Amino acid sequence: MMTKKIALFCSGGFSTSLVAKKMQDVYTAEGDDVKVEAYDLGMADELGDDVDAIVLAPQVAWDEDSIKKEHPNTKVVALTMQQFGSMDGATVVKALKEEGI
Numbered sequence: 001m002m003t004k005k006i007a008l009f010c011s012g013g014f015s016t017s018l019v020a021k022k023m024q025d026v027y028t029a030e031g032d033d034v035k036v037e038a039y040d041l042g043m044a045d046e047l048g049d050d051v052d053a054i055v056l057a058p059q060v061a062w063d064e065d066s067i068k069k070e071h072p073n074t075k076v077v078a079l080t081m082q083q084f085g086s087m088d089g090a091t092v093v094k095a096l097k098e099e100g101i
Helices: 014-029 041-050 058-070 081-085 089-098
Strands: 004-010 034-040 053-056 075-078
Touching (some): 004 014, 004 041, 004 058, 034 041, 041 058, 053 058, 053 089, 058 075, 058 081, 081 089
Parallel strands (some): 004 053
16 A cells, blocks of 8 residues: 655645644554645645645635646645644544545
8 A cells, every 4th residue: 555645735834844743643653654744835736746635724725726626636625723723633634534535
Protein backbone atom coordinates (compact mmCIF):
# COMPACT_ATOMS: atom_id res chain seq x y z
CA MET A 1 0.00 0.00 0.00
CA MET A 2 1.30 3.42 -0.90
CA THR A 3 1.68 6.26 1.52
CA LYS A 4 -1.32 8.58 1.52
CA LYS A 5 -0.21 12.19 1.03
CA ILE A 6 -2.13 15.07 2.57
CA ALA A 7 -1.20 18.66 1.77
CA LEU A 8 -2.39 21.29 4.24
CA PHE A 9 -2.50 24.72 2.62
CA CYS A 10 -2.61 28.10 4.29
CA SER A 11 -1.37 31.62 3.73
CA GLY A 12 2.11 30.79 5.04
CA GLY A 13 1.37 30.76 8.76
CA PHE A 14 3.33 29.01 11.46
CA SER A 15 0.15 27.62 13.01
CA THR A 16 -0.48 25.49 9.93
CA SER A 17 2.90 23.80 10.25
CA LEU A 18 2.02 23.05 13.87
CA VAL A 19 -1.37 21.59 12.91
CA ALA A 20 0.28 19.47 10.19
CA LYS A 21 2.79 18.10 12.71
CA LYS A 22 0.04 17.31 15.20
CA MET A 23 -1.96 15.56 12.46
CA GLN A 24 1.15 13.58 11.49
CA ASP A 25 1.63 12.55 15.13
CA VAL A 26 -1.95 11.19 15.24
CA TYR A 27 -1.60 9.22 12.00
CA THR A 28 1.76 7.81 13.15
CA ALA A 29 0.35 6.81 16.55
CA GLU A 30 -2.58 5.07 14.81
CA GLY A 31 -0.17 3.20 12.53
CA ASP A 32 -1.55 4.84 9.38
CA ASP A 33 0.79 5.27 6.42
CA VAL A 34 0.04 8.96 5.90
CA LYS A 35 2.38 11.88 5.24
CA VAL A 36 1.09 15.35 6.15
CA GLU A 37 2.91 18.48 5.02
CA ALA A 38 2.05 22.18 5.21
CA TYR A 39 2.44 24.51 2.24
CA ASP A 40 1.64 28.04 1.19
CA LEU A 41 -1.51 28.24 -0.95
CA GLY A 42 0.65 29.40 -3.87
CA MET A 43 1.95 25.82 -4.13
CA ALA A 44 -1.53 24.30 -4.66
CA ASP A 45 -1.36 24.33 -8.47
CA GLU A 46 2.03 22.65 -8.45
CA LEU A 47 1.27 19.99 -5.83
CA GLY A 48 -2.48 19.44 -6.15
CA ASP A 49 -2.34 16.49 -8.54
CA ASP A 50 0.48 14.77 -6.63
CA VAL A 51 -1.34 14.38 -3.31
CA ASP A 52 -4.33 12.32 -2.21
CA ALA A 53 -6.00 15.18 -0.35
CA ILE A 54 -5.85 18.95 -0.28
CA VAL A 55 -6.80 20.41 3.08
CA LEU A 56 -7.43 24.14 3.29
CA ALA A 57 -6.93 26.14 6.45
CA PRO A 58 -9.78 28.59 7.15
CA GLN A 59 -7.68 31.56 5.98
CA VAL A 60 -7.68 30.17 2.42
CA ALA A 61 -11.02 28.32 2.37
CA TRP A 62 -12.32 31.02 0.00
CA ASP A 63 -10.37 29.24 -2.78
CA GLU A 64 -12.06 25.85 -2.27
CA ASP A 65 -14.27 25.92 -5.40
CA SER A 66 -11.40 26.99 -7.64
CA ILE A 67 -9.09 24.29 -6.28
CA LYS A 68 -11.77 21.62 -6.73
CA LYS A 69 -12.13 22.64 -10.39
CA GLU A 70 -8.36 22.66 -10.96
CA HIS A 71 -7.83 19.27 -9.26
CA PRO A 72 -10.98 17.20 -9.92
CA ASN A 73 -9.28 13.90 -9.03
CA THR A 74 -8.02 15.09 -5.64
CA LYS A 75 -10.20 15.22 -2.53
CA VAL A 76 -10.46 18.83 -1.29
CA VAL A 77 -11.58 19.71 2.24
CA ALA A 78 -11.81 23.15 3.84
CA LEU A 79 -11.40 23.13 7.60
CA THR A 80 -13.66 25.24 9.76
CA MET A 81 -12.17 27.82 12.09
CA GLN A 82 -13.31 25.62 14.99
CA GLN A 83 -11.53 22.52 13.63
CA PHE A 84 -8.35 24.40 12.75
CA GLY A 85 -8.43 26.67 15.79
CA SER A 86 -8.51 23.66 18.11
CA MET A 87 -4.84 23.11 17.16
CA ASP A 88 -5.65 19.47 17.93
CA GLY A 89 -4.40 16.93 15.42
CA ALA A 90 -6.98 14.35 16.49
CA THR A 91 -9.86 16.77 15.83
CA VAL A 92 -8.62 17.49 12.31
CA VAL A 93 -7.85 13.83 11.53
CA LYS A 94 -11.35 12.85 12.71
CA ALA A 95 -12.90 15.50 10.44
CA LEU A 96 -10.88 14.23 7.48
CA LYS A 97 -11.83 10.61 8.16
CA GLU A 98 -15.48 11.70 8.16
CA GLU A 99 -14.81 13.12 4.66
CA GLY A 100 -13.38 9.77 3.53
CA ILE A 101 -9.71 10.73 3.80
